[in-house]
Amino acid sequence: MTLAAVMSYRGVGALVGDELERGLDDRASTVATLLAAGRTPPARPGTTEQTVSAGGTVRPLTPGRAALPVPPEALRVARTGTGEARADVLVGGTEYGTLTRPLPGGGAVMVGQSHERAARVDDQFLWRITWTTAAAVALAAVLGWLVLGRILRPVRRLAGATRRITTTQDLATPLPPAGSDEIGQLTHSFAHMLAALRRSRDQQRRLVQDASHELRTPLTSVRGSAELLQRARGRLAPEDEEQILTTLVTETAALDDLVRELVELATDRYAQEEPEAVDLAVAAEDGARRVRRRTGRTVLVVEDDAHPPVPVRARPRAVQRCVDNLLSNAVKFSPEGTPVTVRVAGGELAVRDRGPGIAPAERHAVFDRFYRGSRTQATPGSGLGLAIVHDIVTADAGTVFATTAEGGGAEVGFRLPPYGRAAPDGPAPRRRARGAPGTAAGPPDGGGEGRLRER
CATH class of the missing domain: 3.30.565.10 (Histidine kinase-like ATPase, C-terminal domain)
Structure with a gap:
């Protein structure tokens, strides 16, 4: 927005400058025509006219106006009678834009247009566009804050819910209502992810509970057989001792198979394998x-x-x-x-x-x-x-x-x-x-x- 204001200001400045140049062209043509007809041009506010002889003598055409300084380019036009010259001069602290053109009978006419009015227009436009831009920026900021706040409100609610889940580890924490926009789709994705995590946690909990129950049977058998051997200390009949040792080996093998399958079930060993x-x-x-x-x-x-x-x-x-x-x-x-x-x-x-x-x-x-x-x-x-x-x-x-x-x-x-x-x-x-x-x-x-x- 600021860039647009700067470009507008520069465009208006160029437009005012072009208008000033056209005004000088029109005024110089009018003055030359009136002088050729033997008439004196009427005075115009902010404008000064004068003639310049080949020798550099200046004759003001507007009574009561100060004479314009004659730059070397303007004097050359008066002497040669060809071309034209444009220049900016200062008269009494006021800047004038001048245009010098040759006259048919010799010499040249020099027209000066004060830049004061153009500067005033330029300053007024600069002031207005500055305040307009500032007001527009402020309004855009307020509207942006309101719109952004409305857009980010569900994001903040979703972030708050995820922080509560992270802090409390409660996967049943409700998520904010989801709409049909991108934020709503994100909320739905979070909800599906939480549902999957809840299922996974429930499965892990059931697996641990079932595993503890299933492991207790072979462990109890192994412990009972080991304690019996410890208490007997060689007093058992060979066939009884062989039966207890067989039970130990059988239950240990079953326990090993159970632990191996539990590990395989709890950790997907093939997750990294590509179909x-x-x-x-x-x-x-x-x-x-x-x-x-x-x-x-x-x-x-x-x-x-x-x-x-x-x-x-x-x-x-x-x-x-x-x-x-x-x-x-x-x-x-x-x-x-x-x-x-x-x-x-x-x-x-x-x-x-x-x-x-x-x-x-x-x-x-x-x-x-x-x-x-x-x-x-x-x-x-x-x-x-x-x-x-x-x-x-x-x-x-x-x-x-x-x-x-x-x-x-x-x-x-x-x-x-x-x-x-x-x-x-x-x-x-x-x-x-x-x-x-x-x-x-x-x-x-x-x-x-x-x-x-x-x-």
């Missing part, structure tokens, strides 16, 4: 090979020809962990000598065991932390394996499912989104060619929808 194209058939075969080597159990991997496997978008190591958990779960609940079947169809992978199955009312609950089905209470385990599968799969925008298979046993698995739908560009998934060593054609035990091919 990419994953071949579920390859993941199933790799997991089956590890289980065969570790347990010696029969694990069949079958593909549905009606719905051939497609690459899915997921984290490779996280998917492998899901497959390992599902296979370990199936091996644990399948009777010795019965096979475990891994079925791959499209973007779905399911593991079937030959155990007691899952009751319809428990098909969702089996994915909860530390949940033990009514039919598997006597089977050792932490109850965290399927919970880990659920967390990993849902983080990759997939779903989990559990049902009772035809002919007995349970079928537990997951579905993941196709890779091409989420990320059309990227490395091709690694595939094992059909007919590779270790594969054979034929229907698997248990069958299924469509035609299945055993790997």
Whole structure:
């Protein structure tokens, strides 16, 4: 605004100067015409006219007006009779702008215009524009303060709420009402973030409570067995001592598995892994090979020809962990000598065991932390394996499912989104060619929808 005022002042100054120059041109032409006609020009306020001879003699044309000083440029015009001369001179402390033009009969006419009126106009404009600019700046400042205060008011309320949350650690602190503008969107984002933090805190609290409950059982067993050995001090029969030591080893191993799975559940080990194209058939075969080597159990991997496997978008190591958990779960609940079947169809992978199955009312609950089905209470385990599968799969925008298979046993698995739908560009998934060593054609035990091919 100040810059605009300065530019306006300069523009008005130039305009006044141009007007003064035009006035001098018009007055000089008028005086020359009147002199040529033998007439004396009428007096005009603020203007002085005179003639200058070739010898430099000055004859005032306006009675009572002081003569104008003749600068060298004006004298040259009077002598040569050509061109014109402009100059600023001082007369009695007043500045005049002068214009000298030649006369037809010799000599020159010199017209002077006082700058006093122009200076007065300039000063008045400067004063007015100064006060106008100052008033406009003050008004803009007041309006800006009011508008900015209105805009920042919800920001201050939101900042106050966040300070209270930081101080009190109370994630239930209400946030100010949110509108539809950018501040409202920011408030909505904060609200969603707080909701996520509340869910995370609740999950952590439940995890700690459940973990403390689950850890108490093996710890109590270990402590009881150790105290019994301490009190007996070699007085136990060998078979009793062997049984207590076996209990110690079993419970310690269970405690180790429980702590390991608790750590994995509480800290997402695969959060830094980037999703990419994953071949579920390859993941199933790799997991089956590890289980065969570790347990010696029969694990069949079958593909549905009606719905051939497609690459899915997921984290490779996280998917492998899901497959390992599902296979370990199936091996644990399948009777010795019965096979475990891994079925791959499209973007779905399911593991079937030959155990007691899952009751319809428990098909969702089996994915909860530390949940033990009514039919598997006597089977050792932490109850965290399927919970880990659920967390990993849902983080990759997939779903989990559990049902009772035809002919007995349970079928537990997951579905993941196709890779091409989420990320059309990227490395091709690694595939094992059909007919590779270790594969054979034929229907698997248990069958299924469509035609299945055993790997």
